[in-house]
Amino acid sequence: xxxxxxxxxxxxxxxxxxxxxxxxxxxxxxxxxxxxxxxxxxxxxxxxxxxxxxxxxxxxxxxxxxxxxxxxxxxxxxxxxxxxxxxxxxxxxxxxxxxxxxxxxxxxxxxxxxxxxxxxxxxxxxxxxxxxxxxxxxxxxxxxxxxxxxxxxxxxxxxxxxxxxxxxxxxxxxxxxxxxxxxxxxxxxxxxxxxxxxxxxxxxxxxxxxxxxxxxxxxxxxxxxxxxxxxxxxxxxxxxxxxxxxxxxxxxxxxxxxxxxxxxxxxxxxxxxxxxxxx
Numbered sequence: 480x481x482x483x484x485x486x487x488x489x490x491x492x493x494x495x496x497x498x499x500x501x502x503x504x505x506x507x508x509x510x511x512x513x514x515x516x517x518x519x520x521x522x523x524x525x526x527x528x529x530x531x532x533x534x535x536x537x538x539x540x541x542x543x544x545x546x547x548x549x550x551x552x553x554x555x556x557x558x559x560x561x562x563x564x565x566x567x568x569x570x571x572x573x574x575x576x577x578x579x580x581x582x583x584x585x586x587x588x589x590x591x592x593x594x595x596x597x598x599x600x601x602x603x604x605x606x607x608x609x610x611x612x613x614x615x616x617x618x619x620x621x622x623x624x625x626x627x628x629x630x631x632x633x634x635x636x637x638x639x640x641x642x643x644x645x646x647x648x649x650x651x652x653x654x655x656x657x658x659x660x661x662x663x664x665x666x667x668x669x670x671x672x673x674x675x676x677x678x679x680x681x682x683x684x685x686x687x688x689x690x691x692x693x694x695x696x697x698x699x700x701x702x703x704x705x706x707x708x709x710x711x712x713x714x715x716x717x718x719x720x721x722x723x724x725x726x727x728x729x730x731x732x733x734x735x736x737x738x739x740x741x742x743x744x745x746x747x748x749x750x751x752x753x754x755x756x757x758x
Contacts, residue, residue, distance in 0.1 A: 480521050482528065483680070486635045488611065490528075491674055494521055499677045499732055500548045503639050504529060505632060507611035510538035513559070514630050514639045515676070516552025519588055523555060539608065541617065542597060543641025543676065544624045545570040547578065553595035562606065563597035564619060566626035571596040622658025623649060623676075636669055642676035646731040647722070648693050649739050651746040659697050662690055677732055692726060699725035700740075704747045717744040 481493040488506040493499055494517050502525060503514040511529050516522045529535050542550040542563035550571060553561050575594045583589040599606075606617040613634055620629040620643035630639040642649065643661050650658055665673065666687065673681040673689075681689050703720055707713035722729050722740035729737045 480517075480524050485672060485674075485680060486632075486637060488613065489632060489635060489637060491680060492517065492521070492525055493679075494518060494548075496521070497548060498735055499679075501674055501676060501678070502549075503630075503674055504533075505610045505613060505615065506533050506535055507613070509535070510610075511535040512539045512541060512608065512610050512615065513537050513556065514541045514674075515543055515549040515641065516540065516555070518548060519552050519555065519592060522552030526555060541615075541628075541630055541639075542567050542571075543629065543639065543643075544627045545575065546624065546642070547575070547582070549641065549676065551575070551579065551589075551592055551594070554593045560599060561595055561597045562599045562608075562617065564626040564628050565600040565602040567628075568596040568600050570624075570626055620661045620664075621654065622661040623653045625653070627653075627661075631668065636671040637674065638665065638668065638670050638672070639674045640665070640676060644673055644675045644681070644689075644693070646675065646678040647727050647736045647739050648697055649743060650697070651742050655697055655701055655747060659694055662693055666690055696726050700743055700747060704744060704751055707748065708751065713748060714745065717741075717748060720744065 480495055483491045485491050490504040492502045497518050500517050502517045505512045511533060529537055537556045537559045540553055540556050540559045540561045542561060545567045571594055579589060579592060579594055608615040613632055616631045616633055617628050620627045623642040627641055627643050629641055629643055648658055670686055671683050673686060675681060707716040710716055718741060722737050727736055
């Protein structure tokens with residue numbers, strides 16, 4: 480697991496085992512806040528760092544959304560209060576119990592886990608949290624998922640975006656138009672850094688270009704699906720469309736970009752069929 484101190488009392492962690500998933504810690508004088516939990520073995524390593532290097536206990540865990548690589552480690556911080564979107568609580572309760580049971584059949588490590596939904600939730604507006612001298616602002620950032628939230632450290636202008644910002648946007652359970660609106664909104668926050676849900680830290684001088692790149696990608700796949708639907712064998716056409724043709728590199732996220740891109744195109748295609756049937 481990679482670790483970096485990115486500002487006073489703010490730490491970034493990145494998985495070396497699964498899709499470069501990221502998490503963060505904001506340390507106060509008496510306790511710490513964890514933003515996302517990564518994979519279980521890395522949750523334990525992060526907990527060890529907080530307890531033994533920072534000499535703090537974790538008081539709050541914030542889930543940016545319900546996906547396993549961001550929330551299934553909640554149970555490994557048993558004394559913490561979990562915070563998330565109202566829909567995050569609903570999705571963890573409705574979906575993740577069965578998903579964990581399936582995952583446990585392939586990996587014994589998951590048998591040690593239990594699903595812990597957020598104890599404190601919000602749906603609209605912002606939720607504010609103070610950690611020592613730092614003020615955290617939690618707000619809804621849908622697009623990747625309906626329950627997505629981001630966490631802004633106001634004094635440092637550091638944004639933990641969750642999967643609302645990734646090296647390659649992933650919309651299989653999301654909404655493309657909301658995704659574009661969300662990431663364009665980040666331009667208005669005067670940010671120093673974006674801590675992506677996966678991938679490297681984005682620096683202030685890179686933010687504008689990265690936002691434009693992600694918006695261009697989303698509009699490109701939207702156009703590709705519209706074009707494919709007017710032709711025979713649309714799925715074959717979409718499967719043949721490489722990620723580079725839509726402005727992204729296939730080496731992103733350790734080479735996962737190509738597969739995420741293929742799944743994006745298929746999901747967007749089937750979403751378009753469903754929308755047509757509803758009209």
